[in-house]
Amino acid sequence: MTYDLILAGGGLANGLIAWRLKQQRPELRVLCIEEQTHLGGNHTWSFHEGDLTTEQHQWLQPLVVQRWATYDVHFPQRSRRLNSGYASITSERFAEVIEPALGDALLTGRRITELTPNGVVLDSGERLEARAVIDGRGVQATPHMVLGQQAFLGQLLRLQAPHGLTAPIIMDARVAQSEGYRFVYVLPFSADTLLIEDTHYVDQHSFTSDQLRQHITDYAGAHGWEIAECLREEQGVLPITLAGDFAGFWREAAGQPRSGLRAGLFHCTTGYSLPHAVRLAEWIAAQPTLHSDSLDVGIRAIAQHAWQSQRFYRLLNRMLFLAGRPSNRWQVMQRFYGLSEGLISRFYAGRSTLADKLRVLTGKPPVPVNEAVKAAVRYLPKHYQARHHLPKHNEN
Template structure:
């Protein structure tokens, strides 16, 4: 639909046009609609709904109180604490946890009077001020933002976080009173593996099988079998699979962010397309919230000005997160695949505030020293090359621009 937009022939005009209706573009649209109600904002999405089929979660401390306030309508589930479990460590953390569902995401965005939506129509091409749709319509806007997902590039060196989750209804209550962020006390197959649990009601829970691996192949049938086995081992009988989601998230090991941005010139990118995600977790919500605030605060909403602001933000973020890419190299290169869990098992023995700053991507120098202090959870002869930016086996050299 194009309610509120000017239409002539096959051309639609708007003040802001967003290609892709995922998390990053949706939050940009919502924040602009709040701050600038005079704007005509248009989101174009290839799928039938905004947000696809996802559950986005974040730690309460990942965003500021003001950001919590403006994104509150999206939040469906709230918990006051969270848990982790490893073979040699179980811990409960008093950090709040929040979740957004794609259904709520779509509903909230469509409720804004100055946000219009076109769904079921892929983008064919775009530039700084025009989006061409596959049905031959054109969208003209001074600001075009490209949020169509991860953009493959030779300038980024990656590992992968892969997952399949099932929102299930159980025959009897599951007994959980908080999310289990990582249950790694399970067989380690294909890399660091854990189960992620979100208890929605007494009998409904999201069971997600997640693992960090060197390749991006996703065997969904194998993950379904592993989820069924996990539920059985916990004594849970699945009465119904309500919904299923899967994904493959990039995890950065190194790269040249300036070269990445030089290669991408069509329009200002957002989210994964702008390489804006936590290097270790692959999650993009905290950056998406910050970028929405950044764009809403710009005096000029024209593509050339926004791309400059976005480039500066992305490059600054990349350089500030160099330490996290070092940790990824330790995880992927220094540890045996079946022993990668030891890196996270040790990490979860550190202070709660340090862990909160880690997920927010805001660790201090003291935090970094503390994380690396003591006996490493990986063989020292393999850890040292990673610290120097080299693969322990002499392959995959890391490019890191200071």
């Protein structure tokens, strides 16, 4: 049998594509192949209300386990409540909703060992053909991107008593800083359960999982929250893009349509990919034909646009990673969170205006902007520097 579309990997991006196609194009023969026993892995995927349109919120609603109307941030010299909504999807709910909807369009527990734009080979040796294959097997190392890391470990904790929080804390930077920008992220899921994540923006993370667990225990202790049990744990190292060569990155794909992190479709500063994944799922469902060539060209154009429109975020990342002293980098975010709610919401949605960008850079940024601009050149891949006759300040 030849499928219309094979989705290689059943994570966030491909899971949403499969689900959206099932809803809107049920006539298509789609197969989503995931090596784990369930779709979605082990994540809590969160997003800001302003990241999605009303229609997107509607079709995602069955996946949402919690919504909050506001969120808080805390820095040594600034605490603020933002009147902007925040929501979370868990991978458990993702699997509960999408797996039955896909039915026999889902194959789990099978590893893909080879992949081309028109077919995959499974670990059993079986070969499956399709008009198009989309590779959504998650992030892949590349020499064409200069990346920092957002390394974190989160624990869903049941407490002995109610914690008293009514809103998530997206950043609590009132914690010891070390090699880079560190903050704690807290989501109150019920009166006595919290997801607490210890997060580090670093060049290369060096903390062990046990050290991150200890940070969480210490943070809970400092707030008087007595831990009854740890219900779940999740961990990640997300790519934070400082600079790169988009054309080189995409050439690696060699005509293979991609999705999700593998397509570079994520917010350069937060590493979050959910809004991009939602938009890509909608775009794919709207295509009259799903041929590998046209998908490759179309997804490349989407990824290129995402890359170009995030140039400013890569500059911000260099301020966070490369300029000034590591122990002072939290000041970049403290200052940022003093700006208007609209600007902050557009930043997370990846829709900053020129006025927003100027506003972030004018005044007295806590780390030297010049240093961050120049750092682009220093950290670009060597072959990219040579090809573009660098140094000059034109990181793309």
